[in-house]
Amino acid sequence: MSRQRVAVIFGGRSGEHEVSIVSARSVMAALDPARWEPVPIGISRTGEWLSPAETRAALDAGARAFTGLGQPLLRAHEALAALAGCDVAFPLVHGTFGEDGTLQGFLEMAGIPYAGAGVAASAIGMDKALMKAIFREAGIPVARYSVIRSREYTLHQNMSMALIDEAIGYPCFVKPANGGSSVGITKVRSREDLPRAFEAAFAYDTKAVVEEAIRGRELEVSVLGNDEPEASTVGEIVPDREFYDYASKYDPASKTELYIPAPVTDAVAAEVRDLALRMYRVMGCEGYARVDFFLTTGDRVIANEVNTIPGFTSISMYPKLWEASGLPYRELLTRILELAFERHARRPQP
Numbered sequence: 001m002s003r004q005r006v007a008v009i010f011g012g013r014s015g016e017h018e019v020s021i022v023s024a025r026s027v028m029a030a031l032d033p034a035r036w037e038p039v040p041i042g043i044s045r046t047g048e049w050l051s052p053a054e055t056r057a058a059l060d061a062g063a064r065a066f067t068g069l070g071q072p073l074l075r076a077h078e079a080l081a082a083l084a085g086c087d088v089a090f091p092l093v094h095g096t097f098g099e100d101g102t103l104q105g106f107l108e109m110a111g112i113p114y115a116g117a118g119v120a121a122s123a124i125g126m127d128k129a130l131m132k133a134i135f136r137e138a139g140i141p142v143a144r145y146s147v148i149r150s151r152e153y154t155l156h157q158n159m160s161m162a163l164i165d166e167a168i169g170y171p172c173f174v175k176p177a178n179g180g181s182s183v184g185i186t187k188v189r190s191r192e193d194l195p196r197a198f199e200a201a202f203a204y205d206t207k208a209v210v211e212e213a214i215r216g217r218e219l220e221v222s223v224l225g226n227d228e229p230e231a232s233t234v235g236e237i238v239p240d241r242e243f244y245d246y247a248s249k250y251d252p253a254s255k256t257e258l259y260i261p262a263p264v265t266d267a268v269a270a271e272v273r274d275l276a277l278r279m280y281r282v283m284g285c286e287g288y289a290r291v292d293f294f295l296t297t298g299d300r301v302i303a304n305e306v307n308t309i310p311g312f313t314s315i316s317m318y319p320k321l322w323e324a325s326g327l328p329y330r331e332l333l334t335r336i337l338e339l340a341f342e343r344h345a346r347r348p349q350p
Contacts, residue, residue, distance in 0.1 A: 003033075003034070003035060003036060003037045004035065004036055004037065004087040004088065004337075005036075005037045005039050005085060005086040005087050005088075006031065006036050006037065006038050006039060006086060006087070006088055006089070006090050006337065007039050007041055007082065007083050007086040007088070007089040007090065007112070008024050008027060008028055008038050008039065008040050008041065008089075008090045008092060009041045009043065009083075009089060009090070009091050009092065009093060009098075009103065010023065010024035010040070010041075010042060010043070010091075010092040010093055011024075011042045011043040011044060011045070011050075011065075011066045011093065012043045012045075012047075012093035012094070012095065012096075012097055012098045013043070013045060013046065013047050013096065013097045014093070014094060014095025014096045014097060014098065014099075014179075014183075015095060015179070015183040015184070015204065016094035016095040016183065017045055017065055017066075018064050018065055019094055019311060019313070020092055020093055020094045020095075020098070021042075021059075021063070021064060021065070021066075022311075022313045023092045023094070023311055023312040023313050023316070024040065024092045024312075025059065026312050026313050026314055026316075027090065027092060027312050027333060028040060030329050030330050030333055031330070031333055031334075032330050032333075032334055035334065036333075036334075036337070039052050039082055039083075039085075039086055040052055040055040040056055040059065041055060041079050041082060041083060042054070042055035042058060042059075042066045042069070042070070043066065043070070043093060043097075043098075044066040044067060044068070044069055044070050045065060045066065045067055046067075047072065047073070047097070048066075048069065048070030048071055048072055048073075048076070049070050049071060049072075049073050049076035049079040049080070050066060050069050050070040050076075050079060051070070051076070051078035051079050051082065052078075052079070052082045053078070054069050054070060083110070083112065084110070084112075086112065087113070088112070088113045088114065088115070088337055088340050088341060089107055089112050089113070089114040089115070089340075090114070090115045090336075090337065090340075091103050091104065091107070091114055091115065091116060091309065092309065092312065093309070094309055094311070095126075095179060095183070096126070096178055096179070096204075098309070099122060099125070099126050099308060099309045100122060100123055100126035100127075100178060101118075101119040101120065101122040101123035101126070104116075104117070104118055104119045104122050105119045113340045113341050113343070113344035114340055114344075115287055115288070115336045115337055115339070115340045116286075116287040116288060116289075116308060116309055116336075116340075117283075117284075117285045117286055117287055117289060117308040117309075118284070118286055118343075120284055121283045121284045121285045121286065121308060122308050122309075124283050124284075125283060125285070125289070125305075125306050125307065125308040126178050126179075126308070127177050127178050127207075128175065128177050128178075128209045128305060129145075129147045129177045129207060129209050130177075131283070131305060131306065132145055132209070134282060134283065135279065135282065135303055138278070138282045140275065140278060140279060140282065140303050141300075141301065141302050141303060142302065142303050143211050143212045143214050143294070143302055143304075144167065144168055144211070144212040145168070145209055145210060145211040145212070146163055146164065146167050146168055146209075146210045147177065147207060147208070147209055147210075148160050148163075148164075148198070148207075148208045148210060149206060149207050149208075150198075150202045150206045150207070150208070151206070153198055153202075153208075157195075161191055161194055164191075164194065164210050165191065168210050168211070168212050169212065170188060170189055170190055170191075170213075171187055171188060171189050171213040172187075172188050172210055172211060172212050172213050173185055173186070173187055173188065173210070173211045173212075173213055174186050174188055174194070174197035174198060174200070174201050174208055174209075174210050175201055175208065175209050175211070176201045176202070176203075176204035176205035176207070176208060176209075177205050177207040177208060177209050178204070178205045178207070179204050179205060183204060184200050184201050184203060184204040184205075185200075185201075186200050186201070187213065188210075214294040214296060214302055215296065215297075216294040216295050216296035216297070216300075216302070217236055217238075217262075217294065217295040218236065218237045218238075218239070218292065218293070218294060218295075218304075219234055219235065219236050219237075219262055219264070219272055219292070219293045219294070219295050219301075220234070220235050220236075220237060220290055220291065220292050220293070220317050220321065221233075221234055221235070221272055221273055221276040221290070221291045221293075221321065222288070222289075222290050222291075222310075222317070222318045222319075222321040222322050222325075223276055223277065223280045223285070223288065223289050223290070223291055224287075224288050224322065224327075224332075224335065224336070224339075225286075225287075225288075225339065226286045226287065226339055226342055226343050229277055229280050229281070229285070231273040231274075231276050231277050231291075232273075232321040232322050232324070232325040232327075233260065233261045233262075233269075233321060233324050233325045234261055234262045234264060234268075234269045234272050234273060234321075235258060235259060235260040235261065235262050235317055235320070235321050235324075236258070236259040236260075236262035236263065236264070237256065237257075237258055237259075237317065238256065238257040238258075238259065239256050258315075258317060258320065260320055260321060260324045261324065264295065264299075265299065267299070268295065268299050268301065271301050272293055272295075272301055275291075275293070275301060275303060276291035276293075279291050279303060279306055280306065283306055285306065285308065286339070286343050287336060287339050287340060287343070288310075288318070288336050288339070289306050289307060289308045289310070290306070290307045290310035290317065290318045290321075291303075291305075291306050291307075292304040292305050292306075292307065319332055
């Protein structure tokens with residue numbers, strides 16, 4: 001069987017640019033060379049698309065970020081020609097302009113099969129406010145939260161603060177509604193901390209989510225599949241600092257610990273896995289996603305979020321959970337790409 005060409009698209013304009021590059025390096029190195037031919041397509045910090053040759057040269061030079069290279073999308077003829085010549089795409093652009101449905105919509109319009117969630121699920125997964133509203137409507141337990149927009153905060157700052165005092169309390173977290181990898185998130189201990197927290201959140205989005213701080217353990221489950229998804233074993237993250245922030249996730253000096261399987265009871269593990277599948281289906285996810293939870297005292301499980309393009313670095317929880325569940329990294333990547341073809345084949349054709 002001839003090898004199929006996989007457009008690995010990564011980099012991008014979000015605060016997770018460097019993480020995306022590390023994920024892509026890991027994926028391209030692990031793809032089965034007998035079946036897949038990776039075609040790297042980088043996207044610069046400012047949105048220019050790099051040709052495969054430019055991308056390879058930057059990676060070979062040890063680039064941790066793409067700057068000063070490529071062309072705007074509509075003029076990126078070499079990158080677009082390379083994409084058109086691929087059999088399937090593997091989007092690994094974390095965060096905005098990649099994980100939020102925009103890149104997925106572009107691939108849909110181009111008629112290219114792609115790995116991971118579709119347009120709607122990607123958009124919902126990126127917007128924490130929409131995601132929590134959908135979970136709450138479906139009866140899935142979530143933390144107390146409120147949504148504050150930058151304009152209303154600017155015009156009615158005291159009212160916004162009073163709402164948080166009454167509805168959420170302290171400590172709480174202020175985070176951009178659209179974002180990932182804990183970028184722009186601040187733990188707030190009192191009203192006096194709010195202006196700084198909102199400034200950080202509004203640097204990334206015009207909408208902020210204010211969420212009660214849940215005191216509990218952090219559990220994660222990897223989900224894989226289209227119409228009949230499966231859940232991996234449950235893992236636990238023990239951050240090396242007060243909460244699981246960007247540095248705790250990606251700093252080489254981080255002492256964050258991952259426990260796979262998580263030291264929880266069989267009943268808790270079953271509940272978490274069942275709830276992960278419910279959340280995945282409620283959002284309309286396909287392909288793959290990582291689902292995160294809090295476990296409080298008394299073994300109460302609270303849904304946190306669904307990440308539709310989780311990290312694929314060598315230390316990332318998503319592939320580690322599947323490896324512990326009996327699906328090695330290389331086979332996992334093949335399954336994800338097969339799911340992309342399966343979904344594309346069953347889509348109604350106009």
